[in-house]
Amino acid sequence: MNEDPRPAPARPISADAETVSQDDVDVDTYRILEPDGSYDAERLPDLDDETFRELYRWMVLQRVFDNRATKLQRRGKLGTYASGRGQEASIIGSAFALSDQDRIFPYGREAGTLLIHGLSMRDLLLYWRGLEDASRMDGANSFGVAISIGSHVPVVTGTAWGMKLDDADSVAFANLGDGATSTGAFHEGINFAGVLDAPAVFFTQNNQYAISLPFEEQTAADTVAQKALGYGIDGIRVDGNDVLAVYNAVLTARENAMDGTPTLVEAVTYRRAAHTTSDDPSRYRERSEVEEWEKQDPLERYREFLQSEGLFEAIDEEAVREEIDEMFDDAVAAADEFAERDVREIFEHLHEEMPPELRRQLSEYEELLDERPDMYEHIEQRPKG
Amino acid sequence: MNEDPRPAPARPISADAETVSQDDVDVDTYRILEPDGSYDAERLPDLDDETFRELYRWMVLQRVFDNRATKLQRRGKLGTYASGRGQEASIIGSAFALSDQDRIFPYGREAGTLLIHGLSMRDLLLYWRGLEDASRMDGANSFGVAISIGSHVPVVTGTAWGMKLDDADSVAFANLGDGATSTGAFHEGINFAGVLDAPAVFFTQNNQYAISLPFEEQTAADTVAQKALGYGIDGIRVDGNDVLAVYNAVLTARENAMDGTPTLVEAVTYRRAAHTTSDDPSRYRERSEVEEWEKQDPLERYREFLQSEGLFEAIDEEAVREEIDEMFDDAVAAADEFAERDVREIFEHLHEEMPPELRRQLSEYEELLDERPDMYEHIEQRPKG
Amino acid sequence: MQATIIEAINDALHEEMATDDRTLVFGQDVAESGGVFRATEGLQETFGGDRVLDTPLSEIAIVGAAIGLATYGYRPVAEIQFSGFLPPAFDQLVTNASRIRWRTRGELTAPMTVRTPYGAGVRALEHHSESLEAVYSHIPGLKVAVPSTPHDAKGMLISAIRDPDPVLFMEPKHVYRSFREEVPDGTYTEPLGEAAVRREGEDVTVIAWGAMMHKTREAVDNLDGIDVELIDLRSISPLDRETVVRSVKKTGRCVVVHEAPKSGGFAGELIATINDEALMFLEAPVERVTGFDVPVPLLAMEDFYIPQPPRIEEAITETVNY
Amino acid sequence: MQATIIEAINDALHEEMATDDRTLVFGQDVAESGGVFRATEGLQETFGGDRVLDTPLSEIAIVGAAIGLATYGYRPVAEIQFSGFLPPAFDQLVTNASRIRWRTRGELTAPMTVRTPYGAGVRALEHHSESLEAVYSHIPGLKVAVPSTPHDAKGMLISAIRDPDPVLFMEPKHVYRSFREEVPDGTYTEPLGEAAVRREGEDVTVIAWGAMMHKTREAVDNLDGIDVELIDLRSISPLDRETVVRSVKKTGRCVVVHEAPKSGGFAGELIATINDEALMFLEAPVERVTGFDVPVPLLAMEDFYIPQPPRIEEAITETVNY
Numbered sequence A, B: 001m002n003e004d005p006r007p008a009p010a011r012p013i014s015a016d017a018e019t020v021s022q023d024d025v026d027v028d029t030y031r032i033l034e035p036d037g038s039y040d041a042e043r044l045p046d047l048d049d050e051t052f053r054e055l056y057r058w059m060v061l062q063r064v065f066d067n068r069a070t071k072l073q074r075r076g077k078l079g080t081y082a083s084g085r086g087q088e089a090s091i092i093g094s095a096f097a098l099s100d101q102d103r104i105f106p107y108g109r110e111a112g113t114l115l116i117h118g119l120s121m122r123d124l125l126l127y128w129r130g131l132e133d134a135s136r137m138d139g140a141n142s143f144g145v146a147i148s149i150g151s152h153v154p155v156v157t158g159t160a161w162g163m164k165l166d167d168a169d170s171v172a173f174a175n176l177g178d179g180a181t182s183t184g185a186f187h188e189g190i191n192f193a194g195v196l197d198a199p200a201v202f203f204t205q206n207n208q209y210a211i212s213l214p215f216e217e218q219t220a221a222d223t224v225a226q227k228a229l230g231y232g233i234d235g236i237r238v239d240g241n242d243v244l245a246v247y248n249a250v251l252t253a254r255e256n257a258m259d260g261t262p263t264l265v266e267a268v269t270y271r272r273a274a275h276t277t278s279d280d281p282s283r284y285r286e287r288s289e290v291e292e293w294e295k296q297d298p299l300e301r302y303r304e305f306l307q308s309e310g311l312f313e314a315i316d317e318e319a320v321r322e323e324i325d326e327m328f329d330d331a332v333a334a335a336d337e338f339a340e341r342d343v344r345e346i347f348e349h350l351h352e353e354m355p356p357e358l359r360r361q362l363s364e365y366e367e368l369l370d371e372r373p374d375m376y377e378h379i380e381q382r383p384k385g
Numbered sequence C, D: 001m002q003a004t005i006i007e008a009i010n011d012a013l014h015e016e017m018a019t020d021d022r023t024l025v026f027g028q029d030v031a032e033s034g035g036v037f038r039a040t041e042g043l044q045e046t047f048g049g050d051r052v053l054d055t056p057l058s059e060i061a062i063v064g065a066a067i068g069l070a071t072y073g074y075r076p077v078a079e080i081q082f083s084g085f086l087p088p089a090f091d092q093l094v095t096n097a098s099r100i101r102w103r104t105r106g107e108l109t110a111p112m113t114v115r116t117p118y119g120a121g122v123r124a125l126e127h128h129s130e131s132l133e134a135v136y137s138h139i140p141g142l143k144v145a146v147p148s149t150p151h152d153a154k155g156m157l158i159s160a161i162r163d164p165d166p167v168l169f170m171e172p173k174h175v176y177r178s179f180r181e182e183v184p185d186g187t188y189t190e191p192l193g194e195a196a197v198r199r200e201g202e203d204v205t206v207i208a209w210g211a212m213m214h215k216t217r218e219a220v221d222n223l224d225g226i227d228v229e230l231i232d233l234r235s236i237s238p239l240d241r242e243t244v245v246r247s248v249k250k251t252g253r254c255v256v257v258h259e260a261p262k263s264g265g266f267a268g269e270l271i272a273t274i275n276d277e278a279l280m281f282l283e284a285p286v287e288r289v290t291g292f293d294v295p296v297p298l299l300a301m302e303d304f305y306i307p308q309p310p311r312i313e314e315a316i317t318e319t320v321n322y
């Protein structure tokens, strides 16, 4: 055996193995409403007029809720808040495509989705005030918010698997951001869903940023949708500022999923607000970029459509906004009235039956709180803002 | 706001969003030597005759080493062993495409790769005898074997990143199995490599199984190579039983990588042996399937090529095998002579400087071993087989 | 029947699959091939491919999917092939499994079991020999069980599967097949959270679990004239503090044996518990006989690492003679 | 200069980047935006995009790439944005970072630092408040450091970056900005593996680290007539057993304060150490003042969870009066 049999590849030896690359695949962006106001009538979803209008009202609600919540946070009356501004079409369009039986796995920005699916506005505010009790998701068929980015994806697969075993008429629906697509949990969860033919929809709101990191620097892939190819499932890329297109895309994905093809939807949109109320986007992006996207406002685009269809006349936008403002005021009032929490709350609901050591920790602590009322000088039951 | 504004999607509303799927992309399998003995002369790598022959000798070496190591294990003289039988073209072809400057990240089956790149046969045997000292990888530019499947992939990316920063004429080269492609580490590592334009080659030996799980059940994707599209990098699918094609594919990948496009190579091959010496493949696959692949033997295919080119005459296969057998015998003898290990060895090399507590543990233990020679009744310094 | 630990586990899985058809078994190589240790042998034949499934090489997805199934009403029993491959899924345990009940205030729960063989001594490759029970014991909301006998393996596994909350079930693979004992047919449970006193004694309390129970028993049997109280901890979390404390109050002396490295190992929690409630009864420091603060050596040297009976004997003798 | 902890960290990074051009800084949002806590502010401007880089949302890849760089000769300083997001990378720490020197018998080493803000009290969302130092302390080959002052933050971070082996550097984000102190300009190091005695005393040893040092100091300051010896542990691993033992031998009493849940928390290792070497000096059980065995509550209730000064005071008083 020759001691060093290798030719030195540093002297390049011409090699010609064919490569496959993303240039070999076309990923179209599905759209119904063009930014110029025209639309593809063939593609219009088959909704009644009132539902067309409801879509609009809910987008307004998302916008107003985000504005109000952000202000509430500035006044120190809410914890960190993550706004969906700019993503209303993605948030509301997808929510409308889901049924009550579908289990939603939220990721944080989708106020409207949770409210549409039954969560009360008070509870949503309480969630952002950091009250465990709100994550109960009362009224909604929803998992807890996946604050650990991407961590819900394999869980979605498990729930979808259960639905498949039950032959249920439903899907497990993940909301996630572009940032989540870089996580190992995303990969393992979706790949496994593909193997299982699980009825799961992985709805990625590609809002172009993971905090400060633009999509182009998160991955060398041109789109999120093409990542579906690595899993042998279907991908849909949709204009995320076109509420009707999103609605159709998620409906399609949902049908696919129930037919055994999990689907990865990429809604191309833009996060116009700061990442959260703790973030200062001027550190990493130009105002002009935001302005470009403001021109693509999802509410405006949809309003134009409604107007051109004569559907908008029945909407009194002023009144809608007032109604939402009132709902919000009521919700804040209700949240404010929510009783101070008892310390027991942080000991409960971890186990079906509290283990002895934890019971002891609780009772010792209760005693201490009695004996040392000055403990309360260190305990503030509210957000600091 | 309508309390329940959603249309019931259970009544299917026709939706038509276009999907992208793996049917939209063609992934060809690169090949030079056809199973029928013909070959594509255009594609032949530009190697001198002796190198063509060395390729063959090394494939034989891989085959013989696997056989002998497996037998050694059966006699209780080696720990669990993982054979590369059937994958010789992938193992040797890829190894020949690498330079000494490239850092190899092995995954276990590639005896030949490590030997070609400077590891002694004795040390390789000692590794399989479970001696830490052998993982030093003396002589080879190699990381430790990634026994935790996929765990090396992000590490490969880091090393490639370092090479890029150094403007080095080298790549980081990962050997991995199809099974590894299901791990989160694979995803995060390769995606990040794509972002970094890191000179990394991810060489996947798709031997059709992850222990008992056939490739079709590991992922719904038809190929490993197409997974490159999700990362915006290049993929190459190559016939892993064609040593010349593998050689060219890895050369291509290496050049791509050094030009800033990390490349995922899928070598389509077959694990003809059991997963390891502890495995019984009859539990999960038919003998007939193995026989089908035996017909595609990489050594035979390459021998035919050498014969048809008149290159084989200078090879005395008998003598080659004898030479390898002798090398193996010598290596076993040298391994047998390797001194019994001192207990200090398990305390050393974890920290540059041993922390006080560990020093104490060691000295107390040395004392105990002195005082209680019966400890050695419980300590066997050899594989049980 | 007479059964080894691995047979008892297999039996428990058969029993629970038959009892509750929402029980599912999945993991790498568990279905078609019956598991690398044969723990799941025969399940797929009996209960079908829908309920017994091979998964991809995806520890995150295995544990994550178990959470998704459990919160949806199933009773998943997931296998992680070796506990050295559980760390990739650590986040799913911490972030989701252990706290989904908490996060949703009891609306969603995760009645799931993750089975995994742990520990050294089977001459395997790197990462096949770890014992990270101390790590998992520190995650609130996660139960950690480690049986040491066939009887317990079966009864505790059935308890784990029926438990309303997530249980990490660590199996002492070193003694999977080393002995048989009588294991009742049919269904029975052994409680989680309760230690077992294997031998009553007056001189010293010796605590071990899993594979170390057997090394420890061997040591105890070798010791003439020392009246050992031997506790099989069985549950790492929740910890049966009462049994430990009661025993140490009686004996005034204690030795803890575990395979994991000493620093940060679970002996620390045991000693802290004794300190809390029985300090003034102690007549000698509690001794720790543990793995060293190094990774488990590869197979050639692993016997050096494992606490062997003479080491345990010395520690017991020293503690008694302190 | 007068600096907060976060400023001291930023300064340390600037110093080391300037001193050793093989030092790299990367992580989520560290470059363009200077880090969510501004720890890395100004680095990219000064040292360029090649050495200061934003990474994708990939904790496995961040830690994995650090290992790849370190074993290739670089000195990576990776940031994990919150320690609650380190669990996805747990496997890289266990499987590669902590043992590559061991695995290759010193041929390859991983001189890398993983910085991560830990702990509760900043009113953040779920998973932003954890303290898992006990878990990481149990991984042989991984150092774990937790500074509590600006001076130490700078000196220890420089030590961590220069350390020939991997260091997990946990930063007490709750006190990132809560006070300034004099921090020397230029380069200096504070050793890893050495605790600091912050206050000498005769009555009782109180041990804390990181953010809990400040709650503890507040408690100690409130206690009239008790002469406390206050130890800032600083290094969780390797543990400075000597300083702890020497102090407890002197005082005969000890209280340990940490934020993490009690069960399986690092107090266990400290108590075990005291048990090993100073048991007979103890006049009272070592008290633990810790988080409860639950996840850190969301922001509305987190103050309940955190060990507050009155709790610490009670424990000290009880221990002294035992």
Ligand SMILES: Cc1ncc(C[n+]2csc(CCOP(=O)(O)OP(=O)(O)O)c2C)c(N)n1
Binding pocket: A109, A147, A148, A149, A150, A176, A177, A178, A179, A180, A181, A207, A209, A210, A211, A271, A275, D028, D057, D059, D081, D085, D088
């Ligand atoms: C596993 C994990 N790592 C880091 C973080 C910190 N973090 C919070 S949001 C975020 C970016 C998320 O980006 P994306 O998924 O695109 O969602 P978006 O916020 O843009 O809607 C990061 C890095 C986290 N929450 N979880």
Ligand SMILES: Cc1ncc(C[n+]2csc(CCOP(=O)(O)OP(=O)(O)O)c2C)c(N)n1
Binding pocket: B109, B147, B148, B149, B150, B176, B177, B178, B179, B180, B181, B207, B209, B210, B211, B271, B275, C028, C057, C059, C081, C085, C088
């Ligand atoms: C993270 C991890 N999970 C599980 C295992 C157990 N295991 C060892 S090899 C193997 C299959 C590997 O398959 P593949 O990557 O295709 O490589 P091959 O053995 O086929 O060459 C498994 C599951 C492991 N070593 N690491």
Ligand SMILES: [Mg+2]
Binding pocket: A177, A178, A179, A205, A206, A207, A208, A209, A210, A211
């Ligand atoms: Mg985003």
Ligand SMILES: [Mg+2]
Binding pocket: B177, B178, B179, B205, B206, B207, B208, B209, B210, B211
């Ligand atoms: Mg394979």
